[in-house]
Amino acid sequence: MQQSDSTRSTETAGVQSAQEAPGGEIINFDKVVKRYGSNVVLDELDFSVAPGERVTLIGPSGSGKTTILRLLMTLEPIDGGVIWVNGEPLSHMRRGGRLVKANEAHLRRARKSIGMVFQQFNLFPNMSVRKNVTEGPVHSLGVAKDEANRRAEELLDMVGLSDKIDAHPTQLSGGQQQRVAIARALAMQPQILLLDEVTSALDPELVAGVLDVLREIAQSTDITMLCVTHEMSFARDVSHRVLMFDEGQVAEEGSPERIFGDPQEERTKTFLKAVLES
Ligand SMILES: Nc1ncnc2c1ncn2[C@@H]1O[C@H](COP(=O)(O)OP(=O)(O)OP(=O)(O)O)[C@@H](O)[C@H]1O
DSSP: OOOOHHHHTHHHHTSOSSOOOOSSOSEEEEEEEEEETTEEEEEEEEEEEOTTOEEEEEOSTTSSHHHHHHHHTTOSOBSEEEEEETTEEOOOEEETTEEEOOOHHHHHHHHHHEEEEOSSOOOOTTSOHHHHHHHHHHHHSOOOHHHHHHHHHHHHHHTTOGGGTTSOGGGSOHHHHHHHHHHHHHHTOOSEEEEESTTTTSOHHHHHHHHHHHHHHHHHOOOEEEEEOSOHHHHHHHOSEEEEEETTEEEEEEOHHHHHHSOOSHHHHHHHHHHHHO
């Protein structure tokens, strides 16, 4: 494994001492532990994602899928191990009841490189669709207003909402709001897009439109995607790899064809059967 500059700075991150950064991976979970009280949600979890790879996380309710995305967004501290993003250690960590903060520069870079779309669209209700999409680039990335506007128009065209650019979120359906949320995440030009059950709050007739937009993004960009979904046909269409989680660890992983067509683990079979029957 190659030694990178970021390895030398792990000491200052306060998270982990002398440890090699993983090479060639955009995301790496290295023996990550996450607990809520006595509930061990992630149990020395190891997995990594290559640049441009699209990975779907499946598994029973409570197996820790959303927690993984929340940790990548640095919304929570971890209790052990290291999360690496682009070769830099990311996470805040609890150690002996003390919160050891990760290096601020690493966090800023990681936050810039990661976009997330949530189950609930979380749009700014008082801003127009256009403003929702331009706000982040203008204020966080320092993009000129004209350029941010041009890009917003392009992205809203891509998600099929050019005609709603001056509407407010309350005037949109849930599916339309979710498509704005996708455009907003992409406007920040992330390298990594995290998708957390983005269709589960939608009426069934609105699901296909959102999934079609995501299929298009998967086909037309090389963005790295980490996706939690119960939409198995979508997972089959867009993923390079499927990870089946159970009890805080990867129970099984493989290509969508293999996991859905020929699962090996009993718990994967049970989970897929339950999903198909629901
Ligand atoms: N803020 C929190 N405080 C306490 N426990 C939490 C918190 N967030 C999550 N948990 C617990 O962590 C475990 C994993 O939750 P998580 O939401 O990551 O699971 P999941 O696999 O995404 O489930 P689902 O498919 O139902 O969304 C669950 O037992 C949950 O109750």
